[in-house]
Amino acid sequence: MNQDWFERDGNPKRGQRLGIMGANGTGKTTLLRVLLGELPPDRGIVNPDFPSLRGNHVILAIRLPDEIQDAKLYAVVNDPQLGRILFFDPTNEYVPLGYLPYYLQQNYGLVAAPNTAKLILLPLMAPATNRLMRTATLTLSPAGSLRGDVEELRWGSPAAERRETFMESKQADRAKVFERFLGTSLNNFTLTGASIGNLDNYDETLTLNYKFVATEYAKTSGDLLIVRPRVMGEKGSSILAGKPRKYPIELTGTSLETDVFDITLPAGYVVDELPEAVRAECNYATYKSDFQVKDNVLHYSRTYEIKGIIVPTEKLPEVRDFFHQIAADEKSSAVLRRSTP
Numbered sequence: 001m002n003q004d005w006f007e008r009d010g011n012p013k014r015g016q017r018l019g020i021m022g023a024n025g026t027g028k029t030t031l032l033r034v035l036l037g038e039l040p041p042d043r044g045i046v047n048p049d050f051p052s053l054r055g056n057h058v059i060l061a062i063r064l065p066d067e068i069q070d071a072k073l074y075a076v077v078n079d080p081q082l083g084r085i086l087f088f089d090p091t092n093e094y095v096p097l098g099y100l101p102y103y104l105q106q107n108y109g110l111v112a113a114p115n116t117a118k119l120i121l122l123p124l125m126a127p128a129t130n131r132l133m134r135t136a137t138l139t140l141s142p143a144g145s146l147r148g149d150v151e152e153l154r155w156g157s158p159a160a161e162r163r164e165t166f167m168e169s170k171q172a173d174r175a176k177v178f179e180r181f182l183g184t185s186l187n188n189f190t191l192t193g194a195s196i197g198n199l200d201n202y203d204e205t206l207t208l209n210y211k212f213v214a215t216e217y218a219k220t221s222g223d224l225l226i227v228r229p230r231v232m233g234e235k236g237s238s239i240l241a242g243k244p245r246k247y248p249i250e251l252t253g254t255s256l257e258t259d260v261f262d263i264t265l266p267a268g269y270v271v272d273e274l275p276e277a278v279r280a281e282c283n284y285a286t287y288k289s290d291f292q293v294k295d296n297v298l299h300y301s302r303t304y305e306i307k308g309i310i311v312p313t314e315k316l317p318e319v320r321d322f323f324h325q326i327a328a329d330e331k332s333s334a335v336l337r338r339s340t341p
Contacts, residue, residue, distance in 0.1 A: 048108065048119050059089040059104065061111050074129050075100040077120055082113055087122055094160040094167070096202045099125065102157045102253030106309060127305050130156030130255040136231060142266040144218035144225060150232075152208040157253050159206040166199060178210045185232040189214035223338040225269060228331070229291060229300035231261050236327025240320035249316065251284065251309045263298040268340040271298065275332035280325040282318045284308035289329050298334060 064076065064084040075087045075098060087109070092101050106124040110117060131154065138148040154162055165177055178194045190213050197207035218227040235257070240249075265271070271293045280287040289302035304326070311319050 057091075057104075059087060059091070059109065061109075061113075062086045062088065070098070073098040074125050075123055077123055079111075079118075079120060081116060081118070082111065082120075085111070085120070092160070094164045094202060099129070099156060099160070101160070102130075105253060124309065125156065125254055127254045127256040127307055130158060130253060132158040132255065132257040134233060134257075134259045136259075136261045137264075138231060138261060139264045140218055140225070140227060140266055142225075142268070144216050144220055144227075146214045146217035146227075146231070146263070147212075148214075148231065149211050150209065152206075154206040154208070157255060158257070160202075162208070163199060163202065163206060166196060178208075182210075182212055182232060184234060186212070186214045186217070188216055218336070224272070225266070225336040225338075226333045227263070227298075227336060228333050229261060229263065229275070229298060230259070230289075230302070230330045230332075231263075231300075233257075233259055234330060235287070235304050235323075236325075236330050237323040238327065240316055240323065245313060245316055248310060248312045249319075251306055251311065253306070253309060255304075255306050257304045259300075259302050261300045263300070265296050265298060265336060268338055269336040270339045271334060272337035273335040275329070275334060278325055278329040280322050280329075282322040283315060284311055284319060285322060287322070287326050287329075291334070302329070 061082075062085065063082060064073070064086050066084070073086055077085050077087065079085055086098075087100055087104075088097055089095060089101055089104060095101050100122060102125075104122055107122050108119045109122055111120050133153040134150065135152075136148050136150040138146055140146050162177075166174055169177055174196070175191060175194055179191050182189055182191065192211045192213055194208075194210040197209075198204040199206065217231075218225040220226075274291045274293070277291060278287065278289045285304070285306045285308075287302065287304050289300070292299040
């Protein structure tokens with residue numbers, strides 16, 4: 001990585017440097033010669049109450065002048081001693097300036113500056129800074145085949161994650177990335193087209209477009225077609241089922257994700273039964289889905305928001321119930337009935 005990140009405000013001399021600490025910092029961090037401290041890429045290892053021997057990662061802290069008020073600099077902490085500090089990890093090339101990798105958020109870092117060193121809690125990004133918007137236009141045939149055209153808009157962590165997957169794959173193998181994702185929700189499908197926008201522009205919204213055909217998506221039963229409106233994308237989980245846990249859990253990171261799926265029904269069919277909309281909420285997340293039918297189109301939409309990431313043991317039952325409600329919504333089906341011969 002070069003030093004472009006430090007020059008984006010148009011004046012590379014205005015960001016005041018803090019010191020360097022940590023013997024095993026990467027060449028990228030050393031080259032930039034701007035410090036931050038040591039912190040492991042796992043939450044909970046560094047604790048203000050006792051020393052840790054596992055600090056093994058070096059990132060950067062940049063003291064920002066008051067006149068720099070860029071709304072896209074999300075990873076900022078206002079410290080009474082050090083001032084406004086922007087945290088940045090140049091070792092993760094897929095996370096642009098202004099963001100932090102999800103695994104560093106709400107984690108402690110040792111900041112070293114002239115005449116002082118202190119632990120600072122790194123910021124947790126707001127859900128809307130980590131955004132996934134998926135929209136699909138789909139058509140169902142009388143035989144139950146589903147043809148779809150999907151667009152995804154991603155920024156923040158969802159973009160960084162997917163960018164890394166694509167960039168670490170050979171160009172000839174990138175179609176397999178789409179296929180692996182579709183394969184988590186669909187059987188008997190064929191990817192018929194795909195494109196990626198802004199893959200190399202890390203400061204821009206990542207756009208994904210892909211098309212597919214899934215045979216036998218809807219199940220037939222006489223004059224009925226049984227179809228799952230939630231076509232792709234799984235958010236429910238049974239991970240907390242079974243024996244009670246003794247320890248807290250960590251959700252991956254904050255996010256705000258929406259799906260909108262419009263399924264054009266086959267000619268001669270009407271909706272006989274729709275699932276109930278779901279409203280689920282816990283202290284750490286919210287989820288809501290909606291089903292509507294208009295002009296022979298089955299419209300399914302949902303919103304999923306993660307607001308907190310550290311779930312203490314006593315709160316695990318409500319989080320378990322939350323994810324169980326999502327899983328039930330994702331598996332629910334609409335029933336279509338043939339209205340004309």
